[in-house]
Amino acid sequence: MTKNRKHHPQSCIQRLTLPRKDGGRGLIDIVNLHNAQIANLRSYFHNKNTSLHIAIVQNDHKFTPLNLLDKTTKQSNEITISNQNKIEEWAKKSLHGRHYRDLNLPYVDKKASNEWLRRGELFPETEGFIFAIQDQVIETRNYRKHIMKTQNAIDVCRKCNNPLENIQNITGSCKTIVQTEYKHRHDQVANIIHQELALKYNLIKIPRTPYYKYKPELMLENSTHILYFDRTILTDKTTHFNRPDITLVNKIEKTALLIDIAVPNTHNIQSTVAEKITKYTDLKIEVKRMWNLNTVTIVPIVISTTGVIPTMIHDSIKTIGLHKNIYIILQKAVILNTCRIVRKFLQID
Ligand SMILES: [Zn+2]
Structure with a gap:
């Protein structure tokens, strides 16, 4: 997605697989699917008590990817990441988390604020770009100076000389x-x-x-x-x-x-x-x-x-x-x- 400009390389990774109604891109979390499948198959074999299943379990010492003989491996909820977990990760981040906090302000309608996403009418590139704006990872002068820590960078607005060229200055407060x-x-x-x-x-x-x-x-x-x-x-x-x-x-x-x-x-x-x-x-x-x-x-x-x-x-x-x-x-x-x-x-x- 990054290669095709549909996801900014510094954008919030958790948002990619969160549901659109919660402010994510709604992609399928393939790692989660894979891990859940392994956990489900393992517990199926471990809980079936027919002689056939028992024989399979006893003989699978690293013979299949399920490695059924080893019964100590983790349960589904331990190897998959829940949406709640992802939301907490997103909320914790100092830059990415700002948009999350905005969405949860008492005077903000969170559902309505994510409605454009739920409808999915924009091009993926545009979605990726507004996400980068919301995640505050656009390369403004302030971002270069304080996040990328570029040497000798100045963060005065390139247009209006406002002392701070951050993303908010560009989206809504540049005088020029x-x-x-x-x-x-x-x-x-x-x-x-x-x-x-x-x-x-x-x-x-x-x-x-x-x-x-x-x-x-x-x-x-x-x-x-x-x-x-x-x-x-x-x-x-x-x-x-x-x-x-x-x-x-x-x-x-x-x-x-x-x-x-x-x-x-x-x-x-x-x-x-x-x-x-x-x-x-x-x-x-x-x-x-x-x-x-x-x-x-x-x-x-x-x-x-x-x-x-x-x-x-x-x-x-x-x-x-x-x-x-x-x-x-x-x-x-x-x-x-x-x-x-x-x-x-x-x-x-
Ligand atoms: Zn300006």
Whole structure:
């Protein structure tokens, strides 16, 4: 797999044979199968008390690979490695274990975070690459200096001079690509949501187009709804944050949703959700008053750069009335974009 670029040589080996729903690649553990087979056959012969079986056992002194005469060898559970064992090994590792710990945070939906894997729609190369990103073994300058211990290596970001070029700096916090690469990834998520809302409320008549080709209209309106994309909302009172990604007004029920999207690094997902809500509170009050609405709701849609899903996303999706599985499409778009960003970033050096 390494030779064919489907598994990074420094990536976590335990993840290869763990089930996909648990964050692994789901390959068959052939060593385990082999060892289990030996243990099963040995115990079969040792427990059968017919004269034939007894004769075979007595004569097999290193005559077959089962070596049946020696009854001291180990039982199945002693020579095979359980998934629980592998998970513990993975969790223990200082670099590889970080993604494991992210998946087990109280505000993370572990099952949803591994859904892209369970569905297996990406190329094996892409899977291997996002695993290397999650395992933090991508050769960033920080990795070279502190893990490979390359002499005289510097770990200042090659693009923005941030003192630390680690994988998180590349996937979500390098200042030089905020307006280009990160914006593109963010907009793809916004486009998916915009198109789904436009279709749901009959604001567009054309059939669904692939999200990477979809261009949202700045304003769509019919007799029941208005949908704004990336529109500055002018208010009487100054509000510092007055440009949510998507604004949906329900004219009949007199309600509005202020939808804002973010793709932060995993360690920032919790704070990003809180930040969105505080940021738009002034706007929410102003919009409710100016447009004479019954309710205005701030809806943060947050997915981590490596596809980790916070549990709150399900509430957000429910609030905006989209299908509960829409997050799977968002997750795939984010993962593909993060892979593209990291590849592009590293080619420059
Ligand atoms: Zn940078």
